[in-house]
Amino acid sequence: MHKELIIPEDFQKIIKDLLGNESLSFFESLHSVSPSSIRLHPHKNYEAKNSTNIPWTKWGKYLETRPVYTLDPSLHAGAYYVQEPSSMFLEQAVKAANVIDQPIMVLDVCAAPGGKSTHLLSLLHPDSLLVSNEVIRSRASILTENIQKWGYPNVMVTNNDPSHFSKLEGMFDLIVVDAPCSGEGLFRKDNDALNEWSLSNVELCALRQRRILKDVWPALKQGGVLIFSTCTYNTKEDEETMEWLSETGKCEFLSIPVQPDWGIVETTFKQTIGYRFYPHKVKGEGFFIAAVRKLDPENDVRLHTKYALGDKCKNEEISQWLEDPSQYKFFSIKGQINAVPLCNYEKINYLSNKLNSILIGIPLATDKHGKLVPEHGAALSISLNKNNFIKVALTLEQAILYLRKEPIEISSNEKGFVLLTYKGNALGWVNLLPNRINNLYPSNWRIRMKAQ
Numbered sequence: 001m002h003k004e005l006i007i008p009e010d011f012q013k014i015i016k017d018l019l020g021n022e023s024l025s026f027f028e029s030l031h032s033v034s035p036s037s038i039r040l041h042p043h044k045n046y047e048a049k050n051s052t053n054i055p056w057t058k059w060g061k062y063l064e065t066r067p068v069y070t071l072d073p074s075l076h077a078g079a080y081y082v083q084e085p086s087s088m089f090l091e092q093a094v095k096a097a098n099v100i101d102q103p104i105m106v107l108d109v110c111a112a113p114g115g116k117s118t119h120l121l122s123l124l125h126p127d128s129l130l131v132s133n134e135v136i137r138s139r140a141s142i143l144t145e146n147i148q149k150w151g152y153p154n155v156m157v158t159n160n161d162p163s164h165f166s167k168l169e170g171m172f173d174l175i176v177v178d179a180p181c182s183g184e185g186l187f188r189k190d191n192d193a194l195n196e197w198s199l200s201n202v203e204l205c206a207l208r209q210r211r212i213l214k215d216v217w218p219a220l221k222q223g224g225v226l227i228f229s230t231c232t233y234n235t236k237e238d239e240e241t242m243e244w245l246s247e248t249g250k251c252e253f254l255s256i257p258v259q260p261d262w263g264i265v266e267t268t269f270k271q272t273i274g275y276r277f278y279p280h281k282v283k284g285e286g287f288f289i290a291a292v293r294k295l296d297p298e299n300d301v302r303l304h305t306k307y308a309l310g311d312k313c314k315n316e317e318i319s320q321w322l323e324d325p326s327q328y329k330f331f332s333i334k335g336q337i338n339a340v341p342l343c344n345y346e347k348i349n350y351l352s353n354k355l356n357s358i359l360i361g362i363p364l365a366t367d368k369h370g371k372l373v374p375e376h377g378a379a380l381s382i383s384l385n386k387n388n389f390i391k392v393a394l395t396l397e398q399a400i401l402y403l404r405k406e407p408i409e410i411s412s413n414e415k416g417f418v419l420l421t422y423k424g425n426a427l428g429w430v431n432l433l434p435n436r437i438n439n440l441y442p443s444n445w446r447i448r449m450k451a452q
């Protein structure tokens with residue numbers, strides 16, 4: 001962040017009202033370099049060299065220097081997710097909700113690009129189901145890519161307006177609303193957020209947040225928990241929005257245990273409890289989070305069993321692609337065969353009738369004239385039985401060529417579909433033909449950055 005950074009006077013007043021004598025330290029921190037951090041995948045291989053632990057999350061790491069992430073094949077294999085440290089505090093909020101030791105239904109309403117959803121998948125009971133939603137179609141595509149890279153089977157990605165969830169009364173045990181906001185917490189790393197900031201935009205963001213909360217509140221069951229977060233500081237979008245929610249529905253705010261040396265500030269505002277992250281106090285960006293338990297009367301949830309998941313698939317060959325295939329249900333939509341966990345099948349079938357699904361479970365293969373062509377999402381799945389496939393380990397140079405979707409040379413006498421790996425993690429597929437190698441990496445995912 002450059003020293004000539006011009007901070008709007010109205011924003012300066014907001015911070016001075018919040019922090020008083022600490023405001024000078026806060027403004028000085030906006031000129032410091034943002035920390036580089038990643039969150040590791042629990043089931044994939046990656047050694048974060050020269051890193052230190054982020055104290056409020058099991059898998060978070062501060063990096064000593066910022067690498068060129070795009071040119072690291074391990075990122076594309078889903079071995080880690082690049083995420084800002086403060087937002088990883090979601091883990092503590094989920095733990096405070098006391099729901100992760102049992103199978104639950106979870107909704108991430110504003111999920112793109114996927115940081116919160118991939119974190120939730122790492123935290124939840126394996127028999128839980130996550131609905132990861134994004135209303136903007138282009139951002140939903142990015143979300144789908146990141147969810148596939150994370151490789152969990154117990155998830156569906158949807159492209160719906162938040163209002164569509166109001167009809168799913170009492171469906172979810174946990175709802176996460178990482179709300180669109182004015183972005184004040186990102187000023188030192190995002191000049192666009194600073195240039196677009198205004199008091200009128202703050203008002204618009206607060207109204208939008210309240211509409212989202214009003215839309216999804218009916219979908220939260222009695223005793224369920226809603227976690228609300230923003231990357232902004234003003235009380236209009238944070239505590240006042242939470243106070244508005246408490247006046248709209250019966251609820252209680254949860255206290256989230258915080259260690260004193262973390263530098264996180266607990267705030268109380270009328271009935272609300274929230275947690276604030278300031279860059280002069282924590283090694284992270286600006287962030288606000290609150291967790292609230294619903295006390296409204298219980299809704300009776302009934303799952304209609306009308307079949308919505310395409311044609312049932314009984315292909316014995318493809319069932320062997322997964323570890324423990326008896327725990328999955330296989331189905332085909334427009335020639336693509338997917339697998340979903342058996343324990344979530346009824347719920348996924350019900351939700352597929354109600355929502356615009358763009359990814360369901362594990363995309364395994366496409367049937368092309370009787371031949372099964374593996375889907376890229378299958379390669380990245382943590383459920384894939386890798387021992388049933390020919391595997392070839394790539395060097396860094398080979399992996400980069402593959403990720404650029406360029407021709408690569410592989411020494412192998414085998415023919416057919418081969419699973420490529422990098423440092424022990426699956427990277428994707430190629431088809432070894434007698435005279436050439438077909439690179440099956442998805443065209444819209446390919447690396448476009450030039451080598452450095």
